Amino acid sequence: MTMKRRKFLAGTAGLAATGLAAGPFAVGRAIAQGAGMSFTPEEGASLRLLRWVPFVPGEEEAWNANTQAFTEATGVQVQIDQESWEDVRPKAAVAANVGSGPDMVMSWFDDPFQYPDKLVDVTDLATGLGEANGGWYEGLEGYAKQDDTFIAVPLCAIGNAICYRDSHMKAAGFDTFPEDTDGFLELCKAMQSNGTPAGFPHGKAVGDGNNYAHWLLWSHGGMTVDENGEVAIDSPETRAAIEYAKALYATFIPGTESWLDINNNRAFLAGQISLTANGVSLYYAAANDPAMSEIAEDIRTVNLPIGPVGESVELHQTSTLSIFDHCQYPEAAKAYIEFMYQPDRMNAWIEGASAYCCQPLKAFADNPVWTSNPVHEAYANASASLRPNGYAGPLGPASAGVMADYVLVDMFAEAVTGQRSTDDAIANAARRIGRYYR
Amino acid sequence: MARPGLIARFVGSRNGLGFLFMLPAAVFLLCFLTYPLGLGVWLGFTDTTIGRPGIFIGLENYIWLSDDPVFWLSVFNTLLYTTVASVLKFVLGLWLALILNERLPMKNLFRAIILLPWVVPTVLSALAFWWIYDSQFSIISWVLMKWGWIDAPINFLGDPGMARASVIAANVWRGIPFVAISLLAGLQTIPQSLNEAAALDGATSWQRFRRITLPLLTPIIAVVMTFSVLFTFTDFQLIYVLTRGGPVNATHLMATLSFQRAIPGGQLGEGAAIAVAMIPFLLAAILFSFFGLQRRKWQQGGGD
Structure with a gap:
């Protein structure tokens, strides 16, 4: 029926x-x-x-x-x-x-x-x-x-894109959204000191966590493996990406290392954070709820900023x-x-x-x-x-396995939480990637 | 008179009939327990991925795991989780059982209430804990902040130590009823006359507990704790809902790591190897409880 x-x-x-x-x-x-x-x-x-x-x-x-x-x-x-x-x-x-x-x-x-x-x-x-x-x-x-x-x-x-509260960005002293990673860090710092921080998941968030980790790596020119599938994570570019992630993490709301996919949505809709990256679902959750019309009208979206690599690359x-x-x-x-x-x-x-x-x-x-x-x-x-997973190597069980095992998510999380040094986090990721691409 | 047929003789004989009665159980064991276990062990020696049958690679999976810090972290987490949670469940469960064994008003109501955490499906109670431990919306943080005890929400699942404590607390909450109710059943099998006799002889309540209750309860404790340890050791749902093994693998158990590598990761061989690596620990737990806790002498109040 x-x-x-x-x-x-x-x-x-x-x-x-x-x-x-x-x-x-x-x-x-x-x-x-x-x-x-x-x-x-x-x-x-x-x-x-x-x-x-x-x-x-x-x-x-x-x-x-x-x-x-x-x-x-x-x-x-x-x-x-x-x-x-x-x-x-x-x-x-x-x-x-x-x-x-x-x-x-x-x-x-x-x-x-x-x-x-x-x-x-x-x-x-x-x-x-x-x-x-x-x-x-x-x-x-x-x-x-x-x-x-x-x-x-x-x-x-x-698609994945940054969702932010326009009024909170303006209150932090920015008229337009910064297009590069340096300006973005400044914005996050300013928003944090205003009490309207950003938040990106460093936990085991299948979608959002991987999107964020891959953007961090790729926007700085890092890659997991080269064209031949040889491990290439251990590079100055990866180091730069991790250092950038650390600086950004310092401006986040506390607790992002435990976030799963839904947490950033919840925190955003409750007004706890004012900037995150998500699918368009975040906007619709606010737009479809009359009680949240204020937030919905304040939401703007923008692509993740461009890093040293010079172009917009995302997973x-x-x-x-x-x-x-x-x-x-x-x-x-x-x-x-x-x-x-x-x-x-x-x-x-x-x-x-x-x-x-x-x-x-x-x-x-x-x-x-x-x-x-x-x-x-x-x-x-x-x-x-969009850039295919496992860049710049071939796609296959290895690239899929690296993502499913949260190798990049873990690498950044280990480093930003201070659990491992940048070098140790990279070395650990290199081992795990090497295993999948053996 | 004609000799009975072969089948009739077989069914008629004592052993033949016994064999027939055992057959369903044996087939069930073979098909649903032995075969999957054997297949799991075999997969652990191959490089099977989802979508591609593997080839035999010997101990390669285990050699890799022996050198994998994430695996060892999960072993450590599993042992810590099992030990702490089991001890807490035992102590608190025994305590509850002793209280419930006293003459209390509305005893049956309390017994029913105690069972609730066990009755609620694990995934549902795990989701409730997920909210309780939320990094922004935790009710605990909220109350403490209202009282002015803390300034910022507690990072329950974000800090490795806190995350471990949080998942253990959730597991203990869920596991206590099983221990408490089973031990309560055990307590009720202890003849009241023994306690009365001891009381007449002037034994204190601690002496009665130590010399009468505990020794007579050990067989039950052995069984209950074996099950409790096995449930805890193989826990999956709670971790998967609360943290998926995060933050940075601080709460990854062997069961969750096995799943993550095998199903979403597609590395069936390696996932199976992790699962197989759990077997020795489980066997050790079982052997300990059966040979350690069930010793007659100890049960009868003798020393070691």
């Missing part, structure tokens, strides 16, 4: 999202699109997609509406299974290994590189989509391409779509993905995701979602500033 109602709602949302004039012609257009597409589903095909649980209802509605339109256009049923985002990795790995289960997976980070030979080569599909839509963003492409072969199709970057969170080679209907799966990436479909989805998901293809950068609310703007750059 609830399922049916949900499907109906999703369907209507999709119609609304398809555009102004499209309303009654939506189905007809979908079929017309189908005719122009390069992949034809096999006779009697059906598909199963394993995806992460959506963060926002709008995103789920748009995705399901697009899927519904695909089914109407092609007759291919698509069953969508949702898993909480932490469980997608093991589930997909098992499916790849066992050779059964879902046909496609919407997975995180370097997951496709854990079982590249169990995936359908989608170079034709991804190249076609890239050429038609202004090209893939480089960082996202890195998560999908092994050598010259696409083993996945980049889907989105889940963010990435998702890709891949097809398992045990899929009986690979053409149908490719057709499905192609359909979902048609401009009006993709744009409807990005819009539905209300700035959570940043476009994988440059042609979608002018999606109205980024200008609909000034808070969204910083998240529009996620795909451009």
